[in-house]
Amino acid sequence: MKLIYEKSQSGRRASLIPRHDGLPAPELPEELRRREPPRLPEVPEFELVRHFTELSTRNFGVDTGFYPLGSCTMKYNPRINERLVALPGFANLHPLQDESGAQGALELEWRLQEILAEVTGLHAVSLQPAAGSQGELTGLMLVRAYFEDRGESEQRRKVVIPDTAHGTNPASVTMAGYEVTHVKTDPRGNIDVDDLRERVDEHTAALMLTNPSTLGLFDENIEQIAEIFHGAGALMYYDGANLNAVCGISRPGDMGFDIVHINLHKTFSQPHGGGGPGGGPVAVRDILEPYLPVPVVVRRDDDRFALEFDRPKTIGKVRGYTGPFGVFVRSYAFIRMYGPRLREMSEAAVLNANYVLARLKDAYDLPFDRLCMHEFVLSARNLKRDHGITATDVAKRLMDYGFHPPTIYFPLVVPEALMIEPTESETKQTLDAFCDAMLAIAREAAAEPELLKSAPHDRPVQRLDEVRAAKQPIVTYGFGEHPDLAAGRLPVTVEAPKGA
Amino acid sequence: MSHPYLALTDEDRQAMLETIGVGSVDELFRELPAGVRLGRPLDLEPPLNEHELAAHLGALAARNTDTTRELSFLGAGIYDHYVPAVVDTVLQRGELLTAYTPYQPEMSQGVLQAIFEYQTAICELTGMDVSNASGYDGTTVAADACFIAKHATGRTRVVVTEATNPQVRQVVKTYAPGFGLEVVEVPHRAGTTDAEELRAAAEDAAAVIFQQPNVFGCLEPAPELAAVANDAGALAVAHVDPLSLGVLEAPGRYGCAIALGEGQAAGNFPAYGGPHYGFLAARRDFIRRMPGRIVGETVDAAGERGYVLTLQTREQHIRREKATSNITTNQTLLALGGLVYLTWLGPQGLRELGETCLSLAAYAKEQLVERAKLELVFSDRTTFKEFAVRVGRNAREVVAAARERGVHPGYALGRDYAGMDDVLLVAVTEKRTPEEIDRLADVLAEVAA
Numbered sequence: 017m018k019l020i021y022e023k024s025q026s027g028r029r030a031s032l033i034p035r036h037d038g039l040p041a042p043e044l045p046e047e048l049r050r051r052e053p054p055r056l057p058e059v060p061e062f063e064l065v066r067h068f069t070e071l072s073t074r075n076f077g078v079d080t081g082f083y084p085l086g087s088c089t090m091k092y093n094p095r096i097n098e099r100l101v102a103l104p105g106f107a108n109l110h111p112l113q114d115e116s117g118a119q120g121a122l123e124l125e126w127r128l129q130e131i132l133a134e135v136t137g138l139h140a141v142s143l144q145p146a147a148g149s150q151g152e153l154t155g156l157m158l159v160r161a162y163f164e165d166r167g168e169s170e171q172r173r174k175v176v177i178p179d180t181a182h183g184t185n186p187a188s189v190t191m192a193g194y195e196v197t198h199v200k201t202d203p204r205g206n207i208d209v210d211d212l213r214e215r216v217d218e219h220t221a222a223l224m225l226t227n228p229s230t231l232g233l234f235d236e237n238i239e240q241i242a243e244i245f246h247g248a249g250a251l252m253y254y255d256g257a258n259l260n261a262v263c264g265i266s267r268p269g270d271m272g273f274d275i276v277h278i279n280l281h282k283t284f285s286q287p288h289g290g291g292g293p294g295g296g297p298v299a300v301r302d303i304l305e306p307y308l309p310v311p312v313v314v315r316r317d318d319d320r321f322a323l324e325f326d327r328p329k330t331i332g333k334v335r336g337y338t339g340p341f342g343v344f345v346r347s348y349a350f351i352r353m354y355g356p357r358l359r360e361m362s363e364a365a366v367l368n369a370n371y372v373l374a375r376l377k378d379a380y381d382l383p384f385d386r387l388c389m390h391e392f393v394l395s396a397r398n399l400k401r402d403h404g405i406t407a408t409d410v411a412k413r414l415m416d417y418g419f420h421p422p423t424i425y426f427p428l429v430v431p432e433a434l435m436i437e438p439t440e441s442e443t444k445q446t447l448d449a450f451c452d453a454m455l456a457i458a459r460e461a462a463a464e465p466e467l468l469k470s471a472p473h474d475r476p477v478q479r480l481d482e483v484r485a486a487k488q489p490i491v492t493y494g495f496g497e498h499p500d501l502a503a504g505r506l507p508v509t510v511e512a513p514k515g516a
Numbered sequence: 517m518s519h520p521y522l523a524l525t526d527e528d529r530q531a532m533l534e535t536i537g538v539g540s541v542d543e544l545f546r547e548l549p550a551g552v553r554l555g556r557p558l559d560l561e562p563p564l565n566e567h568e569l570a571a572h573l574g575a576l577a578a579r580n581t582d583t584t585r586e587l588s589f590l591g592a593g594i595y596d597h598y599v600p601a602v603v604d605t606v607l608q609r610g611e612l613l614t615a616y617t618p619y620q621p622e623m624s625q626g627v628l629q630a631i632f633e634y635q636t637a638i639c640e641l642t643g644m645d646v647s648n649a650s651g652y653d654g655t656t657v658a659a660d661a662c663f664i665a666k667h668a669t670g671r672t673r674v675v676v677t678e679a680t681n682p683q684v685r686q687v688v689k690t691y692a693p694g695f696g697l698e699v700v701e702v703p704h705r706a707g708t709t710d711a712e713e714l715r716a717a718a719e720d721a722a723a724v725i726f727q728q729p730n731v732f733g734c735l736e737p738a739p740e741l742a743a744v745a746n747d748a749g750a751l752a753v754a755h756v757d758p759l760s761l762g763v764l765e766a767p768g769r770y771g772c773a774i775a776l777g778e779g780q781a782a783g784n785f786p787a788y789g790g791p792h793y794g795f796l797a798a799r800r801d802f803i804r805r806m807p808g809r810i811v812g813e814t815v816d817a818a819g820e821r822g823y824v825l826t827l828q829t830r831e832q833h834i835r836r837e838k839a840t841s842n843i844t845t846n847q848t849l850l851a852l853g854g855l856v857y858l859t860w861l862g863p864q865g866l867r868e869l870g871e872t873c874l875s876l877a878a879y880a881k882e883q884l885v886e887r888a889k890l891e892l893v894f895s896d897r898t899t900f901k902e903f904a905v906r907v908g909r910n911a912r913e914v915v916a917a918a919r920e921r922g923v924h925p926g927y928a929l930g931r932d933y934a935g936m937d938d939v940l941l942v943a944v945t946e947k948r949t950p951e952e953i954d955r956l957a958d959v960l961a962e963v964a965a
Contacts, residue, residue, distance in 0.1 A: 020633050020859055030860045031600065033868040034946050040878040041871070045898060048735055050765050053863040054640035064602055064859050068630070072609035075626030079610030088616050092521055096566050098608060101787075105577030110590040111789030112927050113581060114915060120579030121788045134559050146652035146790070147845040149832070157694065187832035187842035191663070193694040196837045234547050264558045265545060271552045281845060288616040289849025290627035291649065291809060293791035309690070325931075332690030336593065336655045336683045336778075337789030349573060355563040357519060363541050364522050370544055371532040387536075387544055411620065421620050426833070441521065444528040470817075475622040478817040482621075485814035485826040489803060491646050492636040501815045 017074070017476075020057045020067050021493045030061040055495060074476045075290070076420055082446050084372075086391045086423035086435025087182070087230055089260045089282035094353070097285070097346040106345055111337035115322055122321035125313045125338060128348045129297075135358070136256075136276045137269025138299040142308040144339040148257060149184040151277025151296030152224070154309065155253050156192035157331045158275060158300060159222045161307040162251065165329065172221035172250070178207050180231055180427045182257060185224045194221060201429055205233040205384035209240060216248045226255040227271065228262070228389035230427040230435070232369065242272025251275065251304075259283045260439070261366055261390035264359030274301045284347035295343035307331050311338060364440035365390040368447060372438055375451040379458035383430050391437035393430050400432055405461040405468050407432040412479060413460070415472035417453035520566070583786070586919065587952055589880075591902050591943020592731065592927040593654060593681050594789065595781045597759065597869075598947050599857070603783050606856045607849055617809070617844070621824045627848065628823035631811040634855040641761045641858070642775035643768025644797035649809040650847040651794035654778025655687035658725055658755060660796055660807045660841060661774050662688060665723035665751040666695055667805055667840075673697065675714070675721045677741075679704040679730035680755060682932040688725070697722065707732050707894030707904070711740040718748035723774075727755040728764065731932075732941065733877070733902030734894055739770035746771050758782040758795070758854075760900050762866035763874065774798045783857025784850050793847035793854060804830060807841030809848075869946050873901035876953065877944040881905075883957040884942070890964060893939055902943040904929065904936075908965030911940045917963035923956055 059067070077083070083090035101107065109121055129141040145151040156175065163169040175194045177185050179201055186196045197215050202208040207225070216223075223245050228234045235241065245252050254273035260283045268276045280286045280295030288294075300308065310330045311323035323338070354361055366389055373392045377385070381395040399405040411421030411434070423435040438447055460467050472478065490499065518525075524532070529541070538544060545553075564572065583596045590596070607613060611626060618624030618631075631649045638647035651657035662674050674692065676685050678701045685701065692699045702709060702717045709726060718724050724745035728738045738754060745752035753774045754767035759781045767775035780792035798806060804827060812826030832839040861869060877899060884890045884905050893904035907914045911928035918925040930937035944953065 017629070019629070019636075021636065029862045029864055030602070031862065031865040033861075033865050033872055034949075035868065035872060036875060036879075036950055039875040039950065040882065042874050042878045042898070044763060044874075045735070047739055048765055048898075050761065050763055050867075051769065053867060054637075054761065054766070056637060056640060056861065056863045056866060057859045058862045058864075059859065061602060061860070064856070065605060067859075068602075068606040068856060069609065071626035071630050072606075072611040073626070074629070075611040075615055076623040077611045077614035079614045083616075085616060085619075090614075090616060093614050094521065096569060098613075100570070100573045100577075102604070103574065103577040104582050104584045105580040106582075107785040107787055108582035108584050108596070109580045109788040110583060110588060110596065110786045110924075111594055112590050112592055113788075113924070114919065116916075117581030117586070117919065117924075118788065120576035123579070124573075124576050131560060137554075146656065146847075147843070149842040149844050150652060150656070153691075153694070153842060157690065160693070183832035183834070183836045183839065184842045184844055186837035187835075187839040190837045190839070191691075191694055191842055193696060234545075236547055236549065239549055239551055265554060266548055266552050267554055270554065279845075287613045287849070288845075289847075290612055290615045290624070290630075290852065291617040291848030292846040293848075293850060294845035295791075333655070333683065333686040334690055335687065335790075336653050340652075340790035340792075341788035342785075342791050345573070349569055352561070352564050352569055352572065353521065353566075354519070355560045356557040357563050358558060358560070360519065360522065363544075364524055366544050367524070367529065367532055367536075367541055370536045370538075374536045387538075387547060412622065415620070415622055420623055423619070441523060443523040444532065446523075472622050476625050477622055477820060477822040480621045480816045480822045480824050481814045482824050482826070485812035485824045486828070489646075489810075489826055490813040491632075491803070491810055491826070492639045493632070501813065502819045502821055 017070060019493055023059055023063060023067060024057040026058055028058045028060050030059060030064050081418055082442060082450055083420040084422050084436045084438050085420060086437040087257055089437060089439055091285055091439040092441040093285050093287040094350060097349045100349050101342045101345045119321055121341060122313055124348055125344055126315055126321050128344050129313060131351055132278055132297055132299055135263055136299040137267030138276060139302040140305040140308060141297055141299045143297045143344060144309045144335050145296035145298055146335050146340055147294035148277055148279040148296045149188060150334060151298050152184055152188035153191055154298050154334050155275040155277055156188055156194060158304050158307045159251050161331050162304055163221060172219055174220050176215055176220060176223045179429050180229050181226060182230060185255060205231045206235045206237050207241060209237050212244060216244050220248055220250040222251040222253050224253045224255060226258050228258045231384060231393050232388040232391035233384060233386060234389055238271045257282060258390060261362055263362040265362055274304060280343050280347040285350040286343045286346050293340055293343055295340050309334050313338060361440050368438040368440060368442060372436060372447055372451055376454050379455050391435060394434045395430050396432040396434060399461045403461045403465050405465055407434050409468040410434060410457055412471040413457050413468045414453060415475055419450055419453060586922055586924050587955060588924040589926045589942045589956060590924055592941050593683060593778055594786050595943055595945050596786060596947055597781050597945045599783060599785055600860050602860055603853045603856045607853055618825060625822060628811050630852050630855060632823050634851050635811060637855055637858045638795050638797050641758055642797045643766030644775055645800035646803045646806060647795060647797040648806050649811060650851040651796050651808060652847060653790060653792050653794045655684045657776040657794035657796040658684045658688050659691035661753045661776055662697055662723060663695055664802055664805045666697055668751060669722045671720055671722035673700060673721050675700050675702060675717045675724045677702050677709045677726040679709055679732060680725060680727040681731045684755060707734040707897045708736050709741060711737055711744050714741060715744045718744050718750050721748060721750040723751040723753050725753040725755060729757060729760060729900040732894060732904045733899040734897040742771040759869055763870035779854045783853040791847060791850055793850040805840055808843045808846055872946045876948055877901045877903060879950060880942060880944045880953045883953055884960060887957040888961040888964060890960060901945060902941060904939050904941050906938050907940050908938060910937055914940060914963050918959050921959045923959045925956060925960055
């Protein structure tokens with residue numbers, strides 16, 4: 017399909033901008049004035065609507081169909097939340113509005129903080145971080161501030177991360193100025209406690225752990241792990257990516273964690289938006305509260321809500337204002353629809369995952385044969401060994417059956433990984449249809465492997481050449497000079513420096 | 517009891533437990549040590565139905581004074597520009613709203629092509645070669661630029677002008693210690709940055725970050741500031757208002773390495789601070805140091821054009837602790853709103869919008885000086901859509917008094933700048949009318965000293 021720029025025609029427009037006669041028309045200094053206008057599209061309004069509607073038909077969301085993308089918690093996004101977030105009192109509220117004119121917004125933020133403290137079993141919450149990975153970074157900044165305050169920041173330079181962790185964990189460690197210490201996974205899929213003991217000492221600042229892990233397994237030794245870290249004077253950080261498994265069942269604070277981030281776009285249903293927005297609030301134990309980012313939303317004695325800036329030990333600010341407020345509106349609304357019944361939400365997520373696992377484990381390789389939590393990881397290595405079929409082939413063939421593929425090739429400790437997270441939203445009929453498709457694909461791998469290798473067959477495009485895209489990056493439309501890749505003419509690319 | 521967001525019936529549950537081979541849902545959690553189980557219901561308020569929920573949040577929203585209920589001249593980084601209906605229409609398409617990161621390109625050509633179009637629009641606006649598919653907001657992209665600059669230059673200091681938005685400066689300062697960077701601020705002189713003073717600070721700096729128009733609304737001598745940075749071998753980083761770029765020169769045309777900013781003004785509602793999108797674009801030299809998602813064009817197995825996430829070896833899920841950033845979830849939907857908005861504007865609309873803002877702000881300055889007898893703080897400077905004015909007494913009190921008269925006259929700068937307790941920052945977007953500006957002048961004439 018054409019790019020919007022290829023539909024553009026000079027002289028067309030979708031907007032009329034207010035103009036006023038008789039007002040001053042200030043001259044800008046010559047050297048600051050724009051010389052050539054940007055080549056933005058020129059289309060009438062209806063053309064715009066058609067273009068983006070057509071783009072949407074070439075996309076697949078949770079609204080389109082089952083989306084078991086492991087670790088991403090692709091659950092239903094209630095439509096009432098979209099209506100609520102668009103209320104003028106929320107959408108048109110300026111973040112620098114005087115507190116007296118923002119009492120409703122501040123109350124909502126305060127209430128969400130209280131709820132998240134209860135769900136995580138911790139003491140204080142900052143809503144400011146914009147996503148999970150920013151929550152991680154914020155958490156590590158809190159760790160640093162805590163140890164600086166205790167005079168141990170020079171000594172404690174290491175953060176321990178299991179080999180099953182999301183890539184964001186080690187990346188956040190680097191951005192926070194720490195060094196990564198890796199720890200192994202044992203044969204049951206837990207952290208290898210013996211390996212851990214050898215790696216935790218007076219130089220350790222913290223552990224970063226997802227529990228249940230990215231394998232979808234609850235770490236059975238979590239109490240022992242907490243003892244090891246707290247015994248060494250280190251802190252425990254909980255990556256809340258998998259919180260959807262344990263709401264109302266087990267709380268990170270009760271497991272011994274000192275800092276937790278919560279992915280509001282996963283567990284609490286902020287729509288994923290094709291990549292974002294998200295929300296990554298951080299909850300902490302009382303010893304870490306003085307370091308939280310400012311401003312903090314507080315309730316005063318007279319029941320007024322206020323922003324508190326005067327926190328001498330604060331790490332500062334990780335994002336503008338109080339955070340992504342619209343995300344808070346949606347997540348608060350979602351949680352209020354459940355209340356204490358959040359437990360049923362997590363139970364359904366875990367039941368669905370175990371059911372799909374039970375139906376698929378004979379056809380695919382199961383690296384850790386245990387009950388799973390809200391997700392599980394299979395391996396296509398049996399298909400690869402027997403028929404030359406990879407996890408990618410399985411994923412692409414699933415598209416032909418009308419399903420979004422699971423996460424593949426992650427976690428890294430499982431070869432040909434297929435990471436499946438059904439969430440609580442799905443009916444048994446949908447789960448059965450997905451299982452039937454997965455079983456059919458396993459049979460096709462033996463009978464008709466070519467069918468899988470050439471999949472998908474009815475998407476808007478066939479398999480795309482990702483290597484070519486990375487080798488000679490074309491990252492903007494070139495207008496008159498745009499290369500025609502289909503015709504085999506390649507653009508001249510400048511040799512760029514290698515990565516950081 | 518069933519729940520509108522849950523799908524299983526009792527019969528379903530029974531059949532599923534049998535397939536799994538356990539007797540109850542509780543048994544699915546048997547691997548959790550007893551000591552870490554909650555053992556009681558969460559202490560939360562009882563569930564609501566949709567009727568009750570709508571009433572409850574409606575009541576909370578009604579306790580806010582938004583820009584439809586008060587004549588607002590608030591800005592300082594977030595602006596009350598018009599958001600056209602087509603933005604809502606596109607962003608509410610479920611296929612776009614409820615999808616995630618396009619890891620599987622065959623399922624995601626819609627979002628991928630939209631991001632490619634967004635990258636193009638941002639590069640056209642800023643005069644740059646490569647744009648990522650969004651940072652969190654206008655503050656965190658400045659921190660991202662510091663990380664790029666550190667690795668590109670190997671230097672350990674960044675310079676930020678004091679006339680850069682305080683929220684941006686604060687975020688940069690919060691991130692910097694982890695990057696091993698020291699932050700140096702260069703004061704403004706009568707509302708803008710002095711190039712020679714900047715030169716002294718820029719020596720051995722990894723980056724020089726300035727804002728155009730700056731926090732006071734004044735136009736910086738941006739080409740001179742960029743030249744100073746380039747002379748020092750530092751990356752010139754311009755924090756720009758996207759809606760100024762129809763009338764103001766693109767940073768890429770005056771020597772900047774990186775252009776970034778807050779995207780809210782272009783297509784997002786103020787929404788009490790978010791979610792919005794931060795844009796970040798750079799010269800091609802920095803393509804492999806960019807943080808976050810980038811979409812590239814390629815072909816499919818049949819030779820047809822298509823789009824994929826590209827240069828992923830920069831990213832955390834491949835490179836882990838050596839990644840160019842930890843970012844994964846970003847602000848794609850809001851950036852898509854930006855693309856729809858910029859398409860709605862077109863080049864002509866963008867220029868006219870800039871001209872209208874310039875005119876209305878100039879008219880507001882006139883009226884506040886002549887009618888309200890106030891003094892402009894930086895009367896010699898050229899401004900865009902925002903300016904600073906002295907109100908003769910504590911500006912917070914003036915805000916409170918004006919609000920009683922239905923006007924939010926601007927942002928009191930005293931919290932962020934010493935000696936500015938009596939200064940109000942007034943923003944004028946194309947949504948304001950000359951009559952509304954007259955009303956502002958009348959109210960300020962009444963409540964200012």
